[in-house]
Amino acid sequence: MSQTSVDDLVEARSEYSAGFVTDIESDTLPPGLDEHTVRFISARKGEPQWLTDWRLKAFAHWKTMPEPTWAHVHYPPIDFQEISYYSAPKSQADGPQSLDEVDPELLRTYEKLGIPLHEQAVLAGVVNANMPPAPSMGSNVAVDVVFDSVSIATTFKEKLAEAGVIFCPISEAVHSHPELIQKYLGSVIPQKDNFYAALNSAVFSDGSFVYIPKGVRCPMELSTYFRINERNTGQFERTLIIADAGSHVSYLEGCTAPMRDENQLHAAVVELVALEDAEIKYSTVQNWYPGDENGKGGIYNFVTKRGLCGGARSKISWTQVETGSAITWKYPSVVLRGDDSVGEFYSVALTNNRQQADTGTKMIHMGKNTKSTIVSKGISAGRSENCYRGLVRISPTAENARNFTQCDSLLIGGECGAHTFPYIENKNNSAIIEHEASTSKVSDDQLFACQQRGIDSEKAVGMIVNGFCKEVFRELPMEFAVEAGKLLEVSLEGAVG
């Protein structure tokens, strides 16, 4: 974050200083979670009473909920009292002062991904990363990029404002657009939805808010802007995107480079609402720290993502490339309530070493002539466990619903696992549901055939895996499709001898 945006934040907060109910001076809460914690967070953000109550309701319910154990993942119990639930934006002094202080291993990965020096600095959390670096820091190219991205950010802001698009932190939207927040927050994922969603509802730190007005086609991929501005978003992120009637937006979350992040548990919530004829395309590239070869460390990524196709002919499309995190637990889903609405889920989940992923989707058909497509590609290497879990539900009201599901698993080496748990619940005889599944293995013969043509084994595995994922990659915004491919190669390092 640049100096200016930090100042803006400070300023924005001081406006609501009257709302503070406590005079704790520290900006970071000690570990622990009770009602006071929830009140403290809400007060710190100067939230209106209704939101404080909303959080408290979520917290009260969360306390009564058992932690889910049905996923095919294993980890030691999490002590929720050991976590600190509020930490102000990192002060200038906290981060590394220059790229020299950043873990060289991390920089090597950035370099492999072809990320410009300037962005490397931002991603690694280097203080003052938006300042033009000293000439010695990089080539002219990198310096150009620095100047570009600062100006791009400004141009973007103007362009978005012109189109009437609202794109801001959700904590800001609570104040600037309370009517939208009050109407839609929790409308797709209620506070009581599940254990982690309830936790998030009680203690969410911040996240993004997007509103696209009627009939507007968002003039740019929101990704680009996002990439330049977001980092250290915190462990309880909350995102809300509303596409009003006839509007269109494409949003990319995350980053292809591993984020510098100290948080172990991430429990984010993402809600999407598409009204009549609106379309939301939501892409995720997630490469958080996966832990070391022996499964030590790494992020627990327990995320609830759901979209509501509320209006007729609306469309929501999730595309995800998941290569990071020690444990991934997420099922981006679509509720197809509007007639003729369309839900899509395209997923690549790669696990290596000791990583575990339990991921998939839910397509809930309610409207007539609703259509859903699921394409899931799971890649397991090392001693990892990779699991697809999906639900296709056709409600009695969903006349002529249509689903196509394709689940493919690719195994690399002999010690990993791939599992598929497809659930189909059909309550309408007019539905057509198709399910295809395959499991294959990168064989020694394939690797040798590549090597015999001069291609080293690492590159060969990358090529085979990329080929396997093609159908999903072509759903990604173009510039990210290339990076996603490179990312798989980096993530598979050491997967073959």
Add this chain to the structure above:
Amino acid sequence: MSLLQVTNLHATVGAQDEQKAILKGLNLTVNPGEVHAIMGPNGSGKSTLANVLSGRPGYTVTEGSMHLADADLAELEPHERAQIGLFLAFQYPVEIPGVSNMEFLKASVDSLARARGEDQTNTATFIKHIRQLATSVDLDPQFLKRGVNEGFSGGEKKRNEIMQLLLLEPKLAILDETDSGLDIDALQVVAEGVNRYKSENNGVVLITHYQRLLDYIVPDFVHVLADGKIIQSGDKSLALELEDKGYAWLT
């Protein structure tokens, strides 16, 4: 200097505790411009020789040496052996679904160029070149867009191997029973490709069961491999003699 020099080569196959000796003191010298045919009964070690030379995992050299020009093959990884000009046309070409032939071949050509410090071929030039080569071995250029060998017939897979030979122009080409399972038309296409590749600067090792292939690719030397050793060498008339009498009179 000889192109390929194999001296007293001993090799085993299998895991550490149950190794089985296959090559037992094999000698072979191939000079530039020469075609050597290696024949022999089943289980004599013909394919093992191809696999050991190209570095397929699962084989262990226990004694002796093998050099391509001045490079000690035993010290090189399989992809490095390919990069210095060793090519193996596979007996059973493997399918790589999802990776198109075009992509695979470009990656191969680029890797070789990089290893040799040469410039990468421009993609347009490459596509034009590879299309011509495909046509020259009777493969529809549409094949190039499909996954590597995916859904190819046996004959198409073998012609694909020959197309790769013509594309990569290696120093030494080892053809491991490329003729097996081919009808006479495909056999002629394959032979024609090998003859086109052949020059005074490179060498060919033909591993085959049948004399038939040698009607089309004329060898300078014919060797008989039995029980891991070359037990008889001669010119092309030896192949005819084997066709007549079988291997029993030699072993």
